[in-house]
Amino acid sequence: xxxSHSDTQLLNVGDTMVVSxxxxxxxxxxxGQVDTGRIDADSKRLINxxxxxxxxxxxxxxxxxxxHYLNGCANHWMPTEVPMTxxxxxxRSQEKLTPDERLVIMRNxxxxxxxxxxxxxNIVLAIFQHVTNAECRxxxxxxxxxxxxxxxxxxxxxxxxxxxxxxVFNMYHEIPSIAAKDKFExxxxxxxxxxxxxxEGFAGAQTFLKNLIGYYIIMEGxxxxxxxxxxxxxxxxxxxxGIGEQFQYIxxxxxxxxxxxxxxxxxxxxxxxEVWTAEFxxxxxxxxxxxxxxxxxxxxxxxxxxILGLNGDLFVDYVQHVxxxxxxxxxxxxxxGSKNPFPWMSETMDLSKEKNFFETRVTEYQSSGALSWD
Numbered sequence: 001x002x003x004s005h006s007d008t009q010l011l012n013v014g015d016t017m018v019v020s021x022x023x024x025x026x027x028x029x030x031x032g033q034v035d036t037g038r039i040d041a042d043s044k045r046l047i048n049x050x051x052x053x054x055x056x057x058x059x060x061x062x063x064x065x066x067x068h069y070l071n072g073c074a075n076h077w078m079p080t081e082v083p084m085t086x087x088x089x090x091x092r093s094q095e096k097l098t099p100d101e102r103l104v105i106m107r108n109x110x111x112x113x114x115x116x117x118x119x120x121x122n123i124v125l126a127i128f129q130h131v132t133n134a135e136c137r138x139x140x141x142x143x144x145x146x147x148x149x150x151x152x153x154x155x156x157x158x159x160x161x162x163x164x165x166x167x168v169f170n171m172y173h174e175i176p177s178i179a180a181k182d183k184f185e186x187x188x189x190x191x192x193x194x195x196x197x198x199x200e201g202f203a204g205a206q207t208f209l210k211n212l213i214g215y216y217i218i219m220e221g222x223x224x225x226x227x228x229x230x231x232x233x234x235x236x237x238x239x240x241x242g243i244g245e246q247f248q249y250i251x252x253x254x255x256x257x258x259x260x261x262x263x264x265x266x267x268x269x270x271x272x273x274e275v276w277t278a279e280f281x282x283x284x285x286x287x288x289x290x291x292x293x294x295x296x297x298x299x300x301x302x303x304x305x306x307i308l309g310l311n312g313d314l315f316v317d318y319v320q321h322v323x324x325x326x327x328x329x330x331x332x333x334x335x336x337g338s339k340n341p342f343p344w345m346s347e348t349m350d351l352s353k354e355k356n357f358f359e360t361r362v363t364e365y366q367s368s369g370a371l372s373w374d
Contacts, residue, residue: 046267047199047208049132057134062267065135068260072142075256077249079153084160087242091161096239100307105240107302108227109163110171111178112250113154115219118185120147122215126192130199130208131264139260146253153246160242177301181223181294188214205275209268213284213330216261218291220254221326226299226315228254229342233310236344248348262329269331285332288323292336295319314341 041061043051060066090096097105123144131137158165172182188211191197199208228251235244269276296319300312320336327334340346 044133045271046133046136046264047130047205047272054132054134054137057138060135062133062135062263064263065133065139065260068256068263069135069139069142072139072146072253072256075249075252078149079156079246082242082245084157084242087157087240088160088162090239098307100303100305101234101239103304104230104302104307104310105234105243106163106168107171107175107178107298108231109154109157110168110175111181111298112224112227113151113158113169114172114182115185115223116147116150116154118182118189119215119219120144120151122185122189122192122211123147126189126211127215130192136264143257143260146257150250150253153250157243157246175301177294177298181291181298184291184294185214185219185223202275205268205272206280209265209275209280210284210287212261212265212268214287216258216265217326217330218288220261221258222288222291222295222319222322223298224254225322225345226295226302226319229315229318229345230299230302230310232345232348233307237308251348265330281332284330285327285335288327288332289335292319292323317341 039051039056039059041059043049044061045051046062123140128137128140128144131140154168157163158168172178191207192211197207198204228247231240231247232244232251234240235247296312296316299315299319303310303312303315306312317338318341320338321340324334324336324338
């Protein structure tokens with residue numbers, strides 16, 4: 001039973017009186033037309049979009065962002081699915097790894113353990129709020145989760161091998177070559193975290209682009225790749241195969257991260273061509289060249305005497321080669337012309353359904369709904 005009371009209704013629900021308000025009136029426009037607020041895809045923008053609600057995923061304009069999201073979902077994995085028994089046996093053995101080989105593994109665990117969280121923090125705290133496109137935000141949410149999985153990976157490795165967690169997770173404070181790389185990136189995040197920062201305006205859009213180039217091109221596209229080479233070189237020798245398998249999965253994730261970042265950077269450039277000045281381009285080239293110096297110093301720090309198949313000098317060419325490829329992808333001129341001394345890395349990234357020789361798992365892990373067996 002209900003009783004009328006002004007513009008509300010009192011409804012008897014059991015022993016409780018509930019106040020029910022009438023639905024809000026829909027505002028009428030001229031000629032009796034109702035403003036539905038519906039938009040077309042052309043109104044969407046990657047940054048500084050006031051015309052489209054950032055919650056409006058459909059219609060999708062940036063199909064590349066949605067494709068990256070779907071690819072990321074299809075390659076879902078968890079570190080705890082990878083057996084570590086052989087790695088534990090190898091690590092505890094006194095004969096299977098030299099002190100220099102152990103140093104390479106420890107240095108790379110120390111760098112990646114905190115670098116992944118730096119990327120995640122930059123996505124969640126800095127990038128996400130300034131990207132005004134729903135499909136790009138959808139991918140950023142997926143990437144943030146993948147960064148969490150990568151951080152979980154290094155915790156899993158440290159616990160499995162019984163390593164000193166304080167030593168591994170504090171290297172970004174204690175090892176100068178790691179500290180220098182992390183500081184280089186954290187400075188970019190601090191610029192965006194300024195409470196007065198906005199991408200609206202010439203300077204703000206350039207600062208945001210600098211952050212994207214710093215994290216996608218430099219951190220994920222350059223700083224990570226020396227570590228991939230070092231750790232996967234053990235995997236090729238049938239050593240530390242559990243860690244190697246996890247690094248293969250991380251490499252596959254990072255390839256998608258890099259491709260999304262390049263598409264985002266190039267998309268912002270196309271929509272805001274005025275910010276891509278000659279001066280800004282030279283500034284980005286200089287930053288990338290500085291990152292090459294930092295990465296070479298890190299590689300040489302990891303390999304002071306070299307190990308089988310690797311030495312610090314080889315990474316001079318490798319880091320320069322990788323940097324040239326990244327420069328090309330965002331429309332900047334190459335700087336080095338160095339050749340790739342590790343052609344097997346290209347094979348590692350390109351093989352799509354390679355069976356891991358030492359395990360019974362498919363290297364390109366995909367969720368059961370997406371996996372196709374050859």
